[in-house]
Amino acid sequence: MLLLRFVVLPATLFSAKPHQEAKVVREMAKPMRYAGMTACRECHADEYDAKLKAQHRTIGCENCHGPALVHVADKTDKSAFPPKHRDREFCLGCHGYVSSRPNGFPQVDGGKHNQGKRCVSCHDPHDPTPPETPKDCSGCHGRIARIKAVSTHAQLACNECHQVSEQHFKDPRSALPSKPQMRQACASCHDSASKAPKDADASLKRVDFKAHGRTYVCWECHYAHLPEGPK
Numbered sequence: 001m002l003l004l005r006f007v008v009l010p011a012t013l014f015s016a017k018p019h020q021e022a023k024v025v026r027e028m029a030k031p032m033r034y035a036g037m038t039a040c041r042e043c044h045a046d047e048y049d050a051k052l053k054a055q056h057r058t059i060g061c062e063n064c065h066g067p068a069l070v071h072v073a074d075k076t077d078k079s080a081f082p083p084k085h086r087d088r089e090f091c092l093g094c095h096g097y098v099s100s101r102p103n104g105f106p107q108v109d110g111g112k113h114n115q116g117k118r119c120v121s122c123h124d125p126h127d128p129t130p131p132e133t134p135k136d137c138s139g140c141h142g143r144i145a146r147i148k149a150v151s152t153h154a155q156l157a158c159n160e161c162h163q164v165s166e167q168h169f170k171d172p173r174s175a176l177p178s179k180p181q182m183r184q185a186c187a188s189c190h191d192s193a194s195k196a197p198k199d200a201d202a203s204l205k206r207v208d209f210k211a212h213g214r215t216y217v218c219w220e221c222h223y224a225h226l227p228e229g230p231k
Helices: 002-008 017-029 037-041 045-052 061-065 069-073 088-095 142-148 166-170 184-190
Strands: none
Touching (some): 037 045
């Protein structure tokens, strides 16, 4: 059995090391295509510095412009110039609304947002800060906006429950909106003792907060953006 294990049977059946070594050899044999982001700075310092301070700072130049090793090696070869994408479909590849993308990621509905206009007519790709501070939450929270639109909270403004500073619209991650922490936030509208006017259009549901749910906070059972649905 020892002879079979160590002599007859190949090592690849028992160890990942031969596979790892073969993978390194295969990858090293592939021709290089990318120059790396720092290689772009030599000739494009203004664009590089602008991107480094903006929302696209974590995206490599070649992510949008394509492999640039040939261009860096011979800057006079016009056939190797990296392309400049100007069509809106290219930008919508990342910023078009997709429900699986995380909340807070800037997304737009390509069929409604400045339809027919190229993105670069308003946004500098290296510093895509919008010309005007957005006020519509759905620009970044598209999935939540679509869920809320079909709920009984459809007419409820976001800032009724969330306190949002002006800084959040300029640099979202530096100033996050507040979220209700206590049952009283929901009780102000949904407690049977509340003096808030009833909204028939929203089918406002009221309960006795002293007996309902005991000490649980409401969002342990109800999703605030679709409170009538299962959680």
